[in-house]
Amino acid sequence: MAFSLTSKHVELRGSWLVALVRKDDNTWTFSKLNLNDHVGNNDGNFDVTMDRWYNSAEHWTCHLRGPFLCAQLRTLVGSWAPETYVNLDLFIRNKDGNLEFQKLSDSLLFYTACLTLEHSTLRGLVVGRDGKFHTSELNLDENIGNINGKFEAGERHYSRSGRNFRLEHGIDTIKLTAELADYAGDHHAAEIELSDCVINRKGQLDFLRRDETVDKEQWTTAIADQIPLFGSSVAGLYHLGEHENEEQLYRKIASSTNSANITVGTVIGAFIGRAIKSPVLGMVLGAGLSTSPNVLIGDKVAKAIEDPATRSQILEATVGKYVFVTLRDMIAADQITTAAQWLDAALTPSVDDWMKGLVAWLERQDITLPEFSLYTMLKRVFARLQGEIIEEWDKALEVLQETKKRVEILKLEPEPEPEPEPEVLVEAPAADEPETVEVPHQKAEEEEPQTCLLILEPTSPAKTLPVPEPTTPPPKTMPRRMSVPRWTSLRLASRR
DSSP: OOGGGGEEEEEEETTEEEEEEEOTTSOEEEEEEEGGGTOEEETTEEETTSOBGGGGBOGGGOEEETTEEEEOBBOTTSOBOOOEEEEGGGTEEEETTEEEEOOOOOOTTSSEEEEEEETTEEEEEEEOTTSSEEEEEEEGGGTEEESSSSEEETOOBGGGGEEEEEEEEETTEEEEEEEEEOTTSOEEEEEEEGGGTEEEOSSSEEEOOTTOOOOOOOHHHHHHHHSTTTHHHHHHGGGGGGOSOHHHHHHHHHHHHOOHHHHHHHHHHHHHHHHTTOHHHHHHHHHHHHHSTTSSOOHHHHHHOOOHHHHHHHHHHHHHHHHHHHHHHHBOGGGHHHHHHHHHHHOOTTHHHHHHHHHHHHHHTTOOOOOOOHHHHHHHHHHHHTTOOOHHHHHHHHHHHHHHHHHHHOOOSOOOOOOOOOOOSSOOOOTTSOOOOOOOOOOGGGOOOOSOOOOOOTTOGGGSOOOOOOSSOOOSSOSSOOOOOHHHHHHHHHHO
16 A cells, blocks of 8 residues: 555556555665556446456556546446546555555455444445445444343344443454443443454445454554555554654654655644544555645745745645545545545544644754644545535635745846856857958068958859949059959950
8 A cells, every 4th residue: 555655757558557666675676567467347447356457448548647547448338438546555555666456455444434333333434346435334233242241243232231332443453342231230341343243345344254254464564564664653653642752753754755745744644544543544645645746835935925824724725635636536426425424523633633743843853834733624625525615725725826926936046147248359240141260360561451351252252342343444554453353354354
């Protein structure tokens, strides 16, 4: 996942994804992956459980838009479907310089988001075969029961003899907790690990059957393996309350990337993922915020904005707009409104406290990041997904565009002084005249007095100055022989 965070010069060549990829030893190497072996066409839509999508694609429409693979695919009836797309950061990882495709996992810990509990109903977003998030609900009462004050998978109706039901997200766990009554009627604290009995069945929450097994790989370990060099630090951001020194995580990411933009984008993405209870979404958003241009304010533009409040509003608008567009393209189109409502309900206000810690650490590194409320920004993102217009963003983006134009027009750097022109000793010839050839200097006593400078052009006789006809016959003997054209001498002789 999030391969773009450690890749550059990413291109699509036919069905091949090629890129320069970072290795564990901090060097770069060339890697390629044939997407035709891992992605298919399901009636005009991408399907990450099939293969050979390129065989039924309109080839001239195949392209990359950031981490999104876009193309027009043929439907079952033979027509071309509208453009479809899938975010490759969800499935492709960089493993020590090699691009690898990761199949859709059925674990509840991976391709899910904003899992919440309403009485006995578990609901949330899960990634389906098309690579998009879908809304899904599951009544836990149908497969979990209460046996003498303890949860028991495979039984039913635990909610009839319990109280205070809650869903707790821990380190690599999603637990259902409650107070269940025993046979005597006394209530006892009880819990059950839902990832042991609930799975993502290709975009729908479902119970694990008795003859099935689920991959129990911990997602924190998976994140550490997905991102070379600083993957463990990114995983640690999801548990800041359990780490004594969060600055160590920031420092590790900054020293590994040597980039303020990548550090800030990765950390903000992790905070968003933790706030909406989706590590995979946090990784994808972090990679996009780090590598997409014009999301974080550039130095020149930031310096041109003097008001700190305005800078904060602009940063919120640019980051919020990117998050909105990315989430919109990663959620099934007919379920965006419901998904936004669920994301909004799962959002935790603690995200602003995490953000303040990052801003304070950046200030100690002499890096200024305009402080804004990440909680408010996400609230507006989810409102925008439901069709609302965010006027504050529109005004801030207008100010940003005006500032960019002003920065482009006004050159604050002093103009370079013009170089002194060389002293002209001889007038330069006209454009249609030949260049003057420098004549070697002769001694003064050998020079004859000159009255004009003649430029000889044998190839252009039309430019020869005409000789005026004499008014009286010239003398038979000339005191001085003049060099004139032959035709002139003949004409003068005939007149004599």
